[in-house]
Amino acid sequence: MDNDTIIVEHQDGRTSILLNRPEVMNSLDADMVERFHSVLDECADSRVVVIRGEGRGFSAGRDLSNAEPLEEDARSILADLFNPLIARIRTLPMPTIAAVHGPALGVGFGIAMACDLVVASERSRLGSPFANIGCVLDSGGHAALVQRVGPHRALELIYTGRLLDGAAAAAMGLVNEVVDADDLDDRVAELAEQIGSGPTAAFAASKRIVHAVADSSADFDQVLDAEADAQGRLAGGPDYVEGIGAFMEKRPPRFVGS
Secondary structure, three states, rough: OOOOOOEEEEEEOOOEEEOOOHHHOOOOOOOHHHHHHHHOOOOOOOEEEEEEEEEOOOOOOOOOOOOOOOOOOOHHHHHHHOOOOHHHOOOOOOOEEEEEEEEEOHHHHHHHHOOOOEEEOOOOEEEEEHHHHOOOOOOOOOHHHHHHOHHHHHHHHHHOEEOOOOHHHHHHHOOOOOOOOOOOHHHHHHHHOOOOOOOOHHHHHHHHHHHHHHHOOOOOOHHHHHHHHHHHHHHHOHHHHHHHHHHOOOOOOOOOOO
């Protein structure tokens, strides 16, 4: 399995997805994207998914070793290959966490930003270097920047090509938190255990609502209705009963994820 471009591990409802092409900074080609989809097929019963990179970085983006900039269909490469993967990661029903160290650029940046939470090491490098190669930020990067740091910061990063280390990314709100490089795995494991032991059906409902708000497809009244609808669907379910019962009995809840 060490030769696999993506290594997946399942343990106690937690799934770890490791991008495993360290020799090319985990850049993605068509075969790796296909493998990624097959790994995501295995995550249907996961309570939380963590995505990380092997070696010196999270992912440098698209593998350009066979690029043909004068002849290739750039739109098709995005629309047919990478965009479906980014969209699929973003719409996974369970909580997702990106553990970012080193570069997270291009498609790699898109994968990280498609996750619900991003924990970055101090040595991370995030942003849009596309100004340096005459290309447009892709893989959902525009939406991620506007939603996380605002239009003015988004355009600053796009125009200048400035890459942010973990501390700067956290200060700007691009990532959730920054930790020492040596502490990244432990911190993400701690978060995954905490979230994975929570009421994941309720989390899935909240995730849908948050995305609706972020995508401007719901006004406040619709959010209120969506929250009420979700609560109604959850009421009487195992985690709903357990959560309220544990609160009333002043004990920690033991959620089963439904």
